[in-house]
Amino acid sequence: MSSLDEGREPPETRREVVTETLHGVEVDDPYRWLEGDDDAVSAWVDRQNEYADAHLETATSDRLRPRFESLAAVADYGPVVVREDRYFTTVRDPTDDHARLEVRAEPDGEGTVLVDPNAWPGNDPESDAPPRSMGWFAAAHDGDHVAVGVTEGGDENYDIHVLPVPDPESIGTAERDGDGTDPVAVLERRGRVNANSFAWGADGGGFHYVATGEADDGAQMDKAIRRYRLDEDGETTLFEHDDRHVWPGLTVDPESGLLAIAFSEMVGGTEWYVHVDGERRPVLIDTDAETSVRFHDGTAFLHTDHDAPRNRLLACSVERFREGDLSFEECREVLPERESILQSAVPAGDRLVVHTQQDAHSRLAVHDRDGTHRRDLHLPEYATVTWTTAARDEPEAFYGVTGFDRPPAVTRVDLDAEREGSEVLSTVDVDVPDDLVVEQAVVESTDGAEVPVFVCHREDVERDGSGPRPAILYGYGGFRNSVTPSFGRFRLPFLADGGVYALVCARGGYEYGESWHEDGMLSNKQHTFDDFIAAGEWLVAEGYTDTDRLGVAGGSNGGLSVGAVLTQRPDLFGAAQCEVPLLDMLRFHRFLLGESWTTEYGHPEADPEAFEYIREYSPYHNIEAGVEYPPVLFRTAASDTRVHPSHARKTAARMQADAEGGPFLLRTKSDTGHGVGRPKSMIVDEQVDGWTFLYDALGVGDGTPSENSS
Incomplete structure (x- = not known):
């Protein structure tokens, strides 16, 4: 069925076992030299990129x-x-490559641009400066x-820029250059710090953050x-942490x-400490529970799976939390475990906005x-x-909602309203075929x-034997990540052309809580791949597609799932x-962050048992000579600081x-990483490659997109 030109020969690759x-x-490794970054690898x-271009x-x-x-436009x-009285959000206009950061006095009011990466010299095609992007932001409490x-x-090693914000009365009229070049402080290359490892102090005069080294120097x-401290323009190291399996989070x-x-570890739960009088004081330690x-x-609200694989919400006073040596049994139960999975509970005034998931x-x-x-x-x-987000002292909350046939929308809700009390503030303006099911x-x-x-498809897609349809099976299956209905704008032409899109909630995720995760990790990892295979066989058996027209797709850990099946x-x-x-x-x-993932996969070098079950599914080691495989597009990034590009190269x-x-094609992108900070133009290129x-x-x-593509 493939119309890809198979006549071209791939580039020769030196084999050095x-x-x-x-x-x-x-264990033989014939392509280990491709783990390097020298001129030979670059050439x-x-x-390989030229070979991919030809196809x-x-x-x-x-x-x-x-x-x-x-x-994309x-x-x-x-x-x-x-x-307080300010609303922060990001907006990417149709003509922009990057989203800008704005502040508003009202959620639907006129804003003042605080940061506009589109104006940075590195994002001008005529500039020789390196491209830069805004990966995250964190507003002070005041x-x-x-x-x-x-x-x-897009390498996920960040500079931290701190900017002043106009007072609420000036928002919408403040004269700012708008490109974020007027910071009050700049902390250069502080490593993998992100919004979860950054926390403003209560007075807004300083912050705490987790600094790391860079990937280049290991x-x-x-x-x-x-x-x-902003007023001192200086910093103090509170303490260092050398556990390679744990990443600190700050609140x-x-x-x-x-x-x-x-x-927090992937396995072993979360331990909590407070920093009081210059010392770390243990609060919740020696626990296997995952707790935020x-x-x-x-009040300290504790979202935890302690004695509750589907999660529950506990609470205690902040003062009791500060004292340390807290046990779960001392806390009062606010939301007990239920059949659905508790995703989050966000406080707003005297209310809680509670998000749960039932059957994904x-x-x-x-x-x-209470x-x-x-x-x-x-x-x-x-x-x-x-x-979900909320005002601290007012009964006002916001949430984003999406679905396979529903573009992402931002919604405001009045929590005191007797009835719905919701209004849509903005939505992605894309024409969606009205016959999708x-x-x-x-x-x-x-x-x-x-x-x-x-499964998502056009309403007129029949399973009556009139002919199989092209179908894409997507999944992830790991690290407690749930895959749920999501909107893919670049998926619309495929659906309009009669394609079928399927999403499998494979074990290893969190669709049914911690037990679902544990049933797809370590020695149970094969279950993840079994679930992908079962879903593919079901799509064929139900008449949606056949084996010639069934594609499988995934990225990162999902890329492992694709490689295994x-x-x-x-x-x-x-x-694939x-x-x-x-x-x-x-x-x-x-490589890179790999050591921290041994709690999810096992350690093939330190643990003989883990070596045995990992070797059974490791895709690179299970390619068999003479076996016919379908066309494969591997995609990786030269600046990926999570998953090393050698995985895709060697395979x-x-x-x-x-x-x-x-x-078997390999596409390597430069000036991007694991998916952070890509400009619109690069996203279009990637989507054209993938869907072609x-x-x-x-x-x-x-x-050719049909009329239903509108």
């Missing part, structure tokens, strides 16, 4: 590009963050300052908690100024602070609430597990798209040398 003995087993990457620059890409450029809106994370090339796993009580530090904390109006889609409700249910908020069927099914996998699968069941799929993937699972722990080289079928590959590999019509 390195043999290691692990736990008494000899090889260039040749992907086709009539299909010419036809799809104008549609994708149109889909719409406004995007970020979450609303309330600080709203007088905002901190912004600025990265070069030091991004070294961590230090620091305090910076400050806006009233008392209490600094709380979370040390929010401080509000003298969202529900939203308003409760009193947990009493007041009312449910209406959500569309099969929708996902992507974020969304269904949810349950498929049986190993051990009798019932795995949810969402590709090597285990190459007969099931007509194409594998993005920023982990694929050499016997060496993943040696593409091995498939090109040993496997039958294909073609899938259209041609799966035989999607002639690549």
Whole structure:
């Protein structure tokens, strides 16, 4: 079925076998030299990009590009963050490459631009400066300052820029240059600090943050908690932390100024400390529970899976939390464990906005602070609430909602209203075919597990034997990440052309709580891949598609899932798209953040048992010579500081040398990383590449969007 040109030969790749003995087993690695970053590797990457161009620059890409450029040329809106009388949000206008940061006096009022990355010299195509992007922002509790994370090339190592914010009366009229070049402080290259590892002090005169080294010198796993004061233009290191499996998170009580530090592992739960009188004081330690904390109006709210695999909400006073040596049993229960998964409970005045998920889609409700249910908020069927925020002292909250057939929308809700009290402030203005349908099914996998699968397609797609449709199966399956209904604007032409999009909620995620996660990690990791395979077989058995027209896609840990099912069941799929993937699972722990993931996958070098079960599924080591595999597009990034690009390089080289079928393509992007800070133009290029590959590999019509694409 593939119309990809298989006549071109891939570039030659030098083969230099390195043999290691692990736990008494000899393991050959013929492409280890591709783990480097020297001139030879760069030249090889260039040749691979040229080879990919030869397959992907086709009539299909010419036809799809104008549609994708149109889909990209719409406004995007970020979450609303309330600080006193100010509303912070990000907006990307249709003509902009990057979102700008604005502050408003009213949530729907005229704003003042605080930061505009589009105006930075590095984002001018005529400039020789490196491209830069804004990765995150954090507004001080009093709203007088905002901190912004600025990265070069999307590598997730950030400078911290601190900017003054106009007073509420000046918002909308303040004269600012708007590009963020007038900071009151700049902390350069402080590592992987992000919004979760940054916390403003209660007085707004300083902040705490987690600093790390950079990926280039192998030091991004070294961590230090620091305090910076604006009035002193200087900082103090509170303490350093060298556990490579733990990333600290910071929370400050806006009233008392209490600094709380979370040390969280993928396995082993979260330990909490407070920093009091220059010392760390343990609060919740020696626990396997995953716990997060929010401080509000003298109360510490604890969201935890302690004795509750689907989560519950506990509470105690901030003063009791400050004292330390707290036990869960001392806390009062605000929201008990229920059948649905508690995602978040956001305090707002004397209310709580409670987000739960039932069978991998969202529900939203308003409760009193004591947990009493007041009312449910209406959500569309099969929708996902992507974020919730609230004013601290007012009954006002905001949330983002989306779905397969529903563009993302920002909604405000009056929590005191007797009825709905909601208004949509903004929505992504994209024409969606009005004949799309969304269904949810349950498929049986190993051990009798019932795995949810969402399916989206045009209403006139029949399963009557009139012919299989092209279908894409997407999933993730790991690290407690749930996959839920989401909107993909660049997916619309595929759906309009009769394609079927399916989403599998594979084990390893959090769709049914911690037990669902544990059933797809460590020695149970094969269950994740079994769930992908079961979903693919179900799509074929139900008549949605056939094996020639079924594609599988995923990124990062989801790229591992794609690599595993590709090597285990190459007969099931007509194409595979594998993005920023982990694929050499016997060496993943040696690069970048890999050591911190051994709690999820196991340690192949330190643990003989883990070596055995990882070797069974490691995609790079399970490519069989002479076996026919479907076409594969590997995509990676030169500046990825999470997953090393060598995973994709080595696996593409091995498939090109040993496997039958294909073609096996590798696309490497520069000036970007694991997905952070990409300009609109780069996103369009990536989408054209990906969908051209899938259209041609799966035989999607002639690549021309139908009238239903409108």
